[in-house]
Amino acid sequence: VDDHVVDGVDDHRDGERQQAARALSLVPDSDPDPVLGDDDEEAEILADVPDPAGQGLRRTFEVIP
Amino acid sequence: VTVAKSWPASSSQLASLTTKSGWRAFVDTPPCPRPEVLTASQLGALGPDARWEYDESRMVWHANFGTIVTPQLQAARMELELRVAANRQRGDQVRPATALDGLPGVGKTTIADAFCADYDRAARRRMGERTPDGDEHWPVLRIGLTSNTTLRSLNYGICDFYGRPGIKSANADQLGRWAIELVIATRTSVALIDEVHFIDVRAKDGVRANNHLKYLANVLPVTFIFTGVGLTERRYINEGLTGTSVVLAQTARRWTTIRVEPFRYVTDIDRADWATLLCTVEEQLLLTRAVTGMLTGQADYLFERTGGYIGSLVNLVRLGCAKAMLTGVEALPTDLLDTIRVDDAAEGARAGTRAVTKQAARRRPSGAQPKSQRAPAGVA
Numbered sequence: 001v002d003d004h005v006v007d008g009v010d011d012h013r014d015g016e017r018q019q020a021a022r023a024l025s026l027v028p029d030s031d032p033d034p035v036l037g038d039d040d041e042e043a044e045i046l047a048d049v050p051d052p053a054g055q056g057l058r059r060t061f062e063v064i065p
Numbered sequence: 066v067t068v069a070k071s072w073p074a075s076s077s078q079l080a081s082l083t084t085k086s087g088w089r090a091f092v093d094t095p096p097c098p099r100p101e102v103l104t105a106s107q108l109g110a111l112g113p114d115a116r117w118e119y120d121e122s123r124m125v126w127h128a129n130f131g132t133i134v135t136p137q138l139q140a141a142r143m144e145l146e147l148r149v150a151a152n153r154q155r156g157d158q159v160r161p162a163t164a165l166d167g168l169p170g171v172g173k174t175t176i177a178d179a180f181c182a183d184y185d186r187a188a189r190r191r192m193g194e195r196t197p198d199g200d201e202h203w204p205v206l207r208i209g210l211t212s213n214t215t216l217r218s219l220n221y222g223i224c225d226f227y228g229r230p231g232i233k234s235a236n237a238d239q240l241g242r243w244a245i246e247l248v249i250a251t252r253t254s255v256a257l258i259d260e261v262h263f264i265d266v267r268a269k270d271g272v273r274a275n276n277h278l279k280y281l282a283n284v285l286p287v288t289f290i291f292t293g294v295g296l297t298e299r300r301y302i303n304e305g306l307t308g309t310s311v312v313l314a315q316t317a318r319r320w321t322t323i324r325v326e327p328f329r330y331v332t333d334i335d336r337a338d339w340a341t342l343l344c345t346v347e348e349q350l351l352l353t354r355a356v357t358g359m360l361t362g363q364a365d366y367l368f369e370r371t372g373g374y375i376g377s378l379v380n381l382v383r384l385g386c387a388k389a390m391l392t393g394v395e396a397l398p399t400d401l402l403d404t405i406r407v408d409d410a411a412e413g414a415r416a417g418t419r420a421v422t423k424q425a426a427r428r429r430p431s432g433a434q435p436k437s438q439r440a441p442a443g444v445a
Binding site for chain 1: 130132133134135344
């Protein structure tokens with residue numbers, strides 16, 4: 001039966017993911033400090049923002065609406 | 066303010082996917098509209114009714130923003146596309162089936178539904194809403210099995226999907242004949258059978274239901290897609306046979322099992338995928354005080370809470386968002402998430418997943434640890 005099994009995760013490790021993994025392991029945490037701002041703080045637009053390490057845009061999976 | 070209070074527009078869109086009207090509504094319902102994100106001051110300026118409407122639309126959005134194309138979904142979709150595309154045998158030949166197998170909460174049904182919805186839309190686009198004989202065209206049959214599935218309840222489920230009248234008093238054989246007629250007349254070409262583990266192949270009724278599924282696979286020009294929990298572990302694929310008798314199991318020869326696994330947290334690639342998932346979810350959230358990194362900065366914590374199960378993660382975040390709105394916190398700091406209980410399985414496994422995240426933290430270069438985000442005392 002094992003011969004029939006397809007491991008969905010292992011079969012799809014592409015270069016892009018490895019690159020992202022390398023970036024993740026090398027990057028010191030520079031996440032923003034606690035999330036509460038003051039009342040008048042503008043809400044941040046989350047899409048298409050640079051990642052905290054400045055390694056380019058943050059990676060996301062596609063979302064099917 | 067864009068609100069989604071009227072989404073979905075029709076009550077049929079809330080119906081079960083195991084009837085043709087419910088399935089069609091699921092396939093054809095336009096996406097939920099995304100409300101805009103207000104600033105804290107804009108939120109504070111809303112009157113009670115406008116605030117209720119806005120919160121309502123955000124709750125609806127957080128529960129329906131869409132399906133995330135995870136690596137697991139991508140891999141399974143590719144396999145399903147391949148197998149459905151290649152299954153063009155004549156009616157007298159058995160078409161191999163595919164089963165999505167895995168633990169609860171990994172997204173098997175979501176994956177199968179997303180694939181079948183795409184297939185349904187594409188087939189109707191190409192062939193139209195009517196078959197060449199003038200019957201309704203239903204490219205996908207979708208049924209969900211229940212505990213103690215029998216031959217009759219299996220056939221009943223198929224007839225009920227198509228809305229066949231007079232099925233309540235019919236016996237298993239009548240229902241079986243009608244089921245075959247309906248599948249062929251409506252040119253159904255993919256049959257999704259959800260929760261197939263409810264067929265107990267060690268019980269007499271379960272053996273009959275399983276044999277009937279094999280019979281349907283023989284006589285119907287349809288590719289079967291099954292989803293089930295622990296099919297391999299339950300020896301479902303081997304039809305309960307063991308030892309040298311395993312070779313006699315037809316199911317193992319006719320089915321290909323695609324394992325759907327939870328996210329892992331061992332290698333750098335695992336953790337990058339988890340961070341990507343969190344980033345994806347983060348971008349869907351409509352909390353006034355959300356900031357970049359609100360979830361990715363809590364990657365270890367969120368893995369510990371959910372064990373990498375997307376179902377548990379989505380549940381935790383959805384409940385967290387509701388609480389953040391109701392309490393006025395408008396963000397998801399660790400303190401708030403700590404107050405939310407998720408499913409019992411995730412809560413029960415927390416000690417084990419904590420060990421995994423601790424190991425990950427030890428392997429990480431110094432200074433690279435995600436940290437929890439504690440809100441000031443008393444906020445959550």
